[in-house]
Amino acid sequence: MITYALFFGFACFALGLLLNLYRLAKGPSVADRVLALDTMVINGIALLVLYGVAQGTAVYFEAALLFAMVGFITTVAFCRFILRGDIIE
Amino acid sequence: MDWLVELLLSAVIVFGGIFGLVGSYGLAKLPDLMSRLHGPTKATTLGVGSVLIASIIFMLWDQSTLTVHELLITIFLFLTAPITANFIAKSFLHRHGQSELKLPETGSECGWASFDKPPSADDDEPSSLTIPRRHGK
Numbered sequence: 001m002i003t004y005a006l007f008f009g010f011a012c013f014a015l016g017l018l019l020n021l022y023r024l025a026k027g028p029s030v031a032d033r034v035l036a037l038d039t040m041v042i043n044g045i046a047l048l049v050l051y052g053v054a055q056g057t058a059v060y061f062e063a064a065l066l067f068a069m070v071g072f073i074t075t076v077a078f079c080r081f082i083l084r085g086d087i088i089e
Numbered sequence: 090m091d092w093l094v095e096l097l098l099s100a101v102i103v104f105g106g107i108f109g110l111v112g113s114y115g116l117a118k119l120p121d122l123m124s125r126l127h128g129p130t131k132a133t134t135l136g137v138g139s140v141l142i143a144s145i146i147f148m149l150w151d152q153s154t155l156t157v158h159e160l161l162i163t164i165f166l167f168l169t170a171p172i173t174a175n176f177i178a179k180s181f182l183h184r185h186g187q188s189e190l191k192l193p194e195t196g197s198e199c200g201w202a203s204f205d206k207p208p209s210a211d212d213d214e215p216s217s218l219t220i221p222r223r224h225g226k
Contacts, residue, residue, distance in 0.1 A: 005099035012106030016113030
């Protein structure tokens, strides 16, 4: 039963990644693209965690934690650059 | 007992998958950025949170070890999602604000953030930086 649920989860988050990619390519403003990147990072974290469950190992959680931190810092840096034209003043 | 845990795990994973998909679909579908912000910041965060909780339950059940990493990731994501949403909304207002959007009144002394200076203690009259104040008093 877990196998099928995992397949369903993988399919959902992969489809979500494709939708985010569509928004990243199309999205009229810069903020849309930043938001799409942020959501892609979140979906990637979900995929990593699901893969960890599927493999039955705890190795992938460190990767997911690093991914979360780098994604947050990236988003803040992008927005900071849009707002101020500079990242560290 | 095993059957029950499997059912719980599957339900939580399916729940998370549906919410993640709904959030991403909202990001692709909704008409403008201010409404698009709602999908990823609420639905997708909930989806990821439930996937991480499923992972905690799985590790507790399968290998009988309580891992705290997932809890850390969950807390981190739930803390940072509102901050990123606020930052993105502010940068959107900064680039497309006042002239293109019809912003509603703020209902307070001060105008919208990133247009008006926030009121401070030693400042009698909050001065607007770029635009005239729009609320009539």
